[in-house]
């Protein structure tokens with residue numbers, strides 16, 4: 021224990037989570053795997069420096085051979101509606117009662133990793149697993165899980181890129197992914213996880229080895245854990261088969277994480293010239309050729325391998341106080357889910373309980389009594405050129421788009437720094453992934469000197485001017501404005517906005 025330091029302050033009921041045994045377990049994972057994690061992060065940078073993306077020659081056999089992942093476990097058999105949300109107690113109860121089949125309990129895109137969120141989230145997850153989760157709001161409203169069939173909990177730990185500054189082992193910070201997974205698995209024995217932001221099959225292999233050791237250390241049978249991997253980076257799109265193969269004894273499916281995927285496309289090609297400059301965020305829809313290629317390949321890969329293909333998040337949020345906003349959100353979400361169900365997905369995500377019925381209805385119509393449509397393997401081939409066809413994305417870079425990116429980015433960072441990692445902004449769900457798009461788009465437009473629809477070229481002065489106007493209209497935004505400038509305008513592009521942001525909380 022002497023070499024395990026907890027640097028975060030006290031959190032209510034935190035001692036139930038940060039027990040010597042649980043910390044020892046996390047330290048064991050850290051000692052075995054942190055070094056490999058470091059090498060894999062360095063490998064991300066090396067791969068981008070090469071500037072080339074293609075299917076790998078050395079894994080051709082994995083793509084061509086016949087194999088399948090382990091059989092789907094009973095509780096994950098039917099995933100037609102999954103609700104996502106942070107592990108805050110009220111939302112946790114609401115998600116479990118929402119009628120969705122799965123609750124993606126999010127320690128990643130929807131969560132600010134304040135220490136009290138990290139530890140408090142584990143308290144909520146433990147109570148939920150034990151069936152004792154309850155909450156009373158400041159207004160005195162009582163929340164308890166009453167659903168006959170509460171959603172199955174699937175936990176999303178943070179990605180490989182972040183270290184947690186509140187736990188040190190042998191003098192160094194522990195990868196946040198190992199903190200989140202380790203504490204959760206120690207207290208609840210899993211067994212279901214979503215794995216975010218992977219860039220390669222070697223990162224999947226690392227997760228597989230973490231699962232193997234974790235199960236062995238705690239005497240849990242090998243293969244109990246089941247992971248759904250988000251394909252939400254462009255490098256990972258070229259290794260879908262390989263990722264499932266590495267995790268085949270622990271894999272449950274793949275998910276099309278569209279927002280981080282777009283972020284990754286911009287990030288990977290941020291200085292690759294005009295053919296790779298994306299237009300306004302709201303014009304890049306899932307019907308853009310490169311997005312269609314990505315989801316087609318995902319569904320085909322999953323179904324060939326017996327895994328579930330889970331759709332992504334439409335960002336439109338209903339508003340119980342504004343029927344027009346709600347009607348628009350329902351129509352947009354319905355169209356999105358119909359596209360996904362028609363393309364072969366087995367289920368999809370919603371961001372709000374009021375969207376559960378529409379997603380369920382759309383998938384009920386396509387699935388009928390069957391729990392999924394894994395037996396449907398769509399024909400066709402997706403080539404590297406299809407995945408990389410950024411140039412055919414319709415839309416323009418506009419002055420309104422620039423303002424919106426800056427405005428949403430600053431508003432979101434205000435929320436994130438304040439401890440709330442998902443927010444409804446202008447009736448859209450914004451989280452770390454969508455904010456990454458906003459700031460990366462500004463960086464890309466600036467680097468490429470993009471000319472907007474108004475004829476104005478994007479320069480540092482133009483961005484500074486918009487940022488000053490946005491900041492002036494938002495009281496208390498100084499820290500968020502400064503952070504936005506750092507992540508959208510720095511000469512050297514920061515890989516993740518959450519890394520510098522984390523040092524400020």
Ligand SMILES: CC(=O)SCCNC(=O)CCNC(=O)[C@H](O)C(C)(C)COP(=O)(O)OP(=O)(O)OC[C@H]1O[C@@H](n2cnc3c(N)ncnc32)[C@H](O)[C@@H]1OP(=O)(O)O
Pocket residue numbers: 103104105106110111112114115126129130279280333337338339340370371372373442443444448449450451453454
């Ligand atoms: C790119 C990606 O990774 S997507 C996945 C990550 N992102 C997310 O998970 C975002 C999930 N969604 C949310 O966080 C929220 O819906 C927000 C922040 C967008 C909007 O939340 P709010 O402003 O509270 O919405 P609203 O006021 O309409 O909520 C109404 C009720 O629904 C509840 N609710 C809203 N969203 C959720 C949710 N996702 N899960 C559970 N309950 C929810 C609220 O707690 C509230 O409950 P109450 O009536 O008991 O008070």
Ligand SMILES: O=CC(=O)O
Pocket residue numbers: 129250252276277278279280281332333453
């Ligand atoms: O995590 C999901 C995404 O779209 O990003």
Ligand SMILES: [Mg+2]
Pocket residue numbers: 129216250252277279280453
């Ligand atoms: Mg994501």
